[in-house]
Amino acid sequence: MEEKLLEVKDLSVAFNSYLGVAEVLDRISYSVDENQWLGIAGESGCGKTVSAFSLLKLLPEAAMIRNGEILFKGESILDKSEREMRKLRGGEISIVFQEPQSALNPSKRVGENIVESLRLHQGIRGEEAKRRAIQMLDLVKIPQPRVRFSQFPHELSGGMQQRVCIAIALACHPSLLIADEFTTSLDVTTQQEILKLVVDLQRQSTMSVLFITHDLALISECCDELIIMYAGQIMERGKVDRVFRNPSHPYTRLLLNAIPSISRKDEKLNSIDGSVPGLVNPPKGCRFHTRCKQKIPGRCDVVFPRETAIDETHRAWCHLLYT
Amino acid sequence: MDSIVSIRGLKKYFPVKSEALFGKTTWNKAIDGIDLEIQRGEALGVVGESGSGKTTLGKLILGLHAPTEGTIDYRGHDTGRMQSSVVFQDPFSSLNPRQTVFDIVKEPLESVRGTRRGQGFRQTILDILNLVGLSEEQMFRYPHEFSGGQRQRIAIARAIVAKPLFIVFDEPTSGLDVSVQAQILNLLKELKGNSDLSYVFISHNIGVVKYICSRIAVMYRGKIVETSGNQELFDNPLHPYSQHLLSAVPVIDETRMSKIIEFEAKAADEAAVSNGCIYYSKCPIRRDICREKPPQRFDATEGHSVYCWARELDQR
């Protein structure tokens, strides 16, 4: 049994909003093994980003953690003080965001952005820090790292900026990298290059990656396991090839058939009626029941289904699976 | 062939002011010499990455920009219907927040018929709203009460209500969730049917374009590098850029990360190739002629043309 790097147990998060209290996460549990790529997929408002941000305790003020615990290397994150968290962020757990231009300090040179992170987390300064920063730029395959070191972020293309962000994230050898839609704002060709870069870097080290995206195809290309979320609940979880070959939850099945792909022949797309429900007063029971054609009245809209094992790692949460 | 829009030698340059106070103005060549025909009743897809000029092309076709050079001829226009219409990407900025759905959909009708209050508008609008999947009771609501997908339905209703000859879709589903995107794509396919309405469908999502379109044009840096029938492009892409682009599109399968064709970004002097092919510096099959002369259109097969010297020379 591999050691669990990260465990999230029964986590519930709610947000205060103008419209009322939004139940953003509803008792979700998952774990990340060492050296593993875990993908979290889902549509907007499914809670995938919130679940990642709560690992770093970076939730907005209006958020309340209702229930549950988060264990990182056996230690509870929710009990840590803000000072301890600051050490953890960017050190043991790093994050790469969707928008590289807002993640880099625009008034500082590319190199200073990296040096700052090295100084804060590893206490490396001066020439040594500069040497390390250039080394990092080289590692993320930025051509002419010495030139780039003294340029400003806006002089770099989006893809190059994202490489710099990855360099910063990896500078302190994190054991967990959270990649939050980090290729979404990039062009497909750049996206593929960046993804390949991170895959290569991950293989060279012992680092787990939590990859959050709405694009199932990207998950199929790089992840070991995936979690399908919908409106704050986990619908299905398992090894990527198993889930894609044998999707067990109706939502996963519908979602896979709703993606227009270049490998499809001219079949009709399967659309899911309606839209993602609001999270203020969400549907009871399984939140997907309002759009599910196979729902069982009196069950799906009353209680959340229990976990069903499809095989040793593949799990789904649906009433249809045990009736 | 019955073409409704005919584009010849189209160029659009935007001035880029230098950061220096009296610096020289340079030109951003958003569209740099395009010839294109839009046929009656076809769904033409335009794909390309950011900066390829696909959105600018859409705006030029709609008349929202004046071309720097070249002509766009519109044919087959009759009075009483719109020449062209458009559905934009962002469903939150494309609808006037101070107008009800009724007012929004009424605007093209008023404009085309030249009246402010014709009878029968209400029925026409109701029919259109039903067609796109909205109900009568939603007719007098304001845009902010709708979800993104519903707003895009309103925008589609507004686009088709005055029976345009063609509609430009500028990334109409990229702001939507996958499940909602499928609804909208199916709706668009249904609306198109076998009618003589033409679509110009601009998107960076090649899967979406493949689903909707009958013909696809690939753009790179302000130029069209390849046009082809839908399936033909995927079976037999000719331009090296098209090949690179298609190989980068993520697909759900188990062959992880194996299929991407990697090109060494050859450090090339950009200025040296300003006379030649725009893809020269990255091209794996480049020839000497590519740096001297821009490639000409070469029809590989009926309806499949490519702008590439290497392909042309190979086939000769």
Next chain:
Amino acid sequence: MKENWQLRGQELRRTIRIILSTPAGIVGAVIVVLLLACVVFAPFLAPHDPYLVSIENKLRPPSSEQWLGTDTVGRDVLSRIIYGSRYSLASGTIVVGIGIIVGSIVGLLAAYPGGRWGELIMRFTDIFLAFPTMLLAIALASTLGPSFLNSMIAISIVYWPKYARLVYGQALSIRERDYVKFAEVLKEKPVKIRMGHIFPNCSSALVVQATLDFGDAILFFAALSFVGLGAQPPAADWGAMLAFARKYMMLSWWTAVFPGIAIFVTVMGFNLLGDSLRDALDPQLRRLKEFKPIRFSWLGIPGLRKAIGK
């Protein structure tokens, strides 16, 4: 079209509810409502005739008979203050009204479709903005001759460029929205695009600015009256009252202090209301701000919340 009105009503009630959810909003609203009451019901509220001179009663201090005392010619200060609200409100309305109309026209013409002419119009507007406002108003008012009407003209000339700037700035961003682009595809006339699409979307910013400026305009007018260029004697106007009271301030404080307080409270009321109106109409704030309605019993006005409607 009944649905239409119902929805607008809903929107209005929601705005009012948000305004009344903060202490500042409540205080502002109460002050403005009181002022409006004074304007409408002045003849019923005022205990005496504000213009009745009685020399034998001059400079009486506040008493149970005349709550705020009498001025140099024996007129009742309270009554004059109540009547004075009419001048103040009129000055605010006229100045802000002219400002909005002229400023909107200029701003819209300059912003859409834009180009060189738009630039030129805005540079011309900038010339007006470059003058020190008070000096310009005083110069204009004294050139035109001292009277209520002329002071209104003078202040309006100083005020419109501010609105032109505001509308111009708003319109610049709105003209890039896709619904304007759609109207352009329809080849709508610029006038129709300005009035149908751009102006309605500037209006909430205008309403907020107008409310904030209302107090400012009142203050401006009071200042002109104070230097003798605004309302002319014997008009019951706060600024003019202050000017008169100046000489006797040391002996009879009440002639100066109460009109001063009236001006202060009115201006503050409009500013508070404008501030909370801005919060209420800002869709961003509206969505993000944690919404905590204040319990009205806390203010000792139970039932008010019910009256406003849920």
